[in-house]
Amino acid sequence: MSLLEDAEVLLLDIEGTIAPVSFVFEVLFPYAAAQVETFLEVHGKEPLVQADLAALRDEYEADTGRGLILPDWSGPEPTAATPYIRFLIAADRKSTGLKSLQGKIWEQGYLSGAYRSQIFADVRPAFERWTRAGKRIYIYSSGSIQAQRLLFEHTEQGDLRGYLSRYFDTTSGPKLEADSYRRIAGQIAVDAAQILFASDHRGELRAAQQAGLRTVLVVRPGNALAEGTDFPVVRSFAPAPAGDES
Ligand SMILES: CSCCC(=O)C(=O)COP(=O)(O)O
Numbered sequence: 001m002s003l004l005e006d007a008e009v010l011l012l013d014i015e016g017t018i019a020p021v022s023f024v025f026e027v028l029f030p031y032a033a034a035q036v037e038t039f040l041e042v043h044g045k046e047p048l049v050q051a052d053l054a055a056l057r058d059e060y061e062a063d064t065g066r067g068l069i070l071p072d073w074s075g076p077e078p079t080a081a082t083p084y085i086r087f088l089i090a091a092d093r094k095s096t097g098l099k100s101l102q103g104k105i106w107e108q109g110y111l112s113g114a115y116r117s118q119i120f121a122d123v124r125p126a127f128e129r130w131t132r133a134g135k136r137i138y139i140y141s142s143g144s145i146q147a148q149r150l151l152f153e154h155t156e157q158g159d160l161r162g163y164l165s166r167y168f169d170t171t172s173g174p175k176l177e178a179d180s181y182r183r184i185a186g187q188i189a190v191d192a193a194q195i196l197f198a199s200d201h202r203g204e205l206r207a208a209q210q211a212g213l214r215t216v217l218v219v220r221p222g223n224a225l226a227e228g229t230d231f232p233v234v235r236s237f238a239p240a241p242a243g244d245e246s
């Protein structure tokens, strides 16, 4: 039986695992970069957006303190944050403030029909099969929980939220830190060793492994990472044919 079929508790990454990297980099990020200024004009004074801007301001001060060359953010109006936010998007920064704001902007894209989420063809069949087999499926992504819910609600394969037990984002900690996985195992209330974490990112897998989770490297079309011998590999969520074990 393959590693994925064998696990009782699955913790899955999104980008490069469930969704092609190209959907995130060619659809979601450009949409957020294009819409952020208008979004801040309309919603910038709302408390939840103000909270994101306050987190981003702290990040800006920290970046300034580290001597990074940054776009100017000097005006008091919410839209003054636009150049810095675009800078963070271009840098693929995984900070909680940015991801929270991106989730709010992406909601408009889904609701207006600008896009639906692209996911690999084997995802829904796997979720159906794993659910029938009594497995629990959890998500851990740098995208905010709101962004994750939206992504699974609006897929080209329909609304997949019903298959998912819970979502985790960077409010549980960064994906590159072992403590984040310990925290998640505690919240799921199982031994870390019962969880199989599947991701396209070796740094994330190393952190999860340090926390005692089982790990599998997901190699999908468009992913940057090559296979190696450090982690077991899956290329698909389809069940392995008999005699072709991972
Ligand atoms: C929830 S979809 C947006 C994904 C995203 O913003 C991102 O940074 C991808 O991170 P992941 O941890 O899913 O690789």
Ligand SMILES: [Mg+2]
Residues within 6 Å of the ligand: 013, 014, 015, 016, 017, 199, 200, 201
């Ligand atoms: Mg990923």
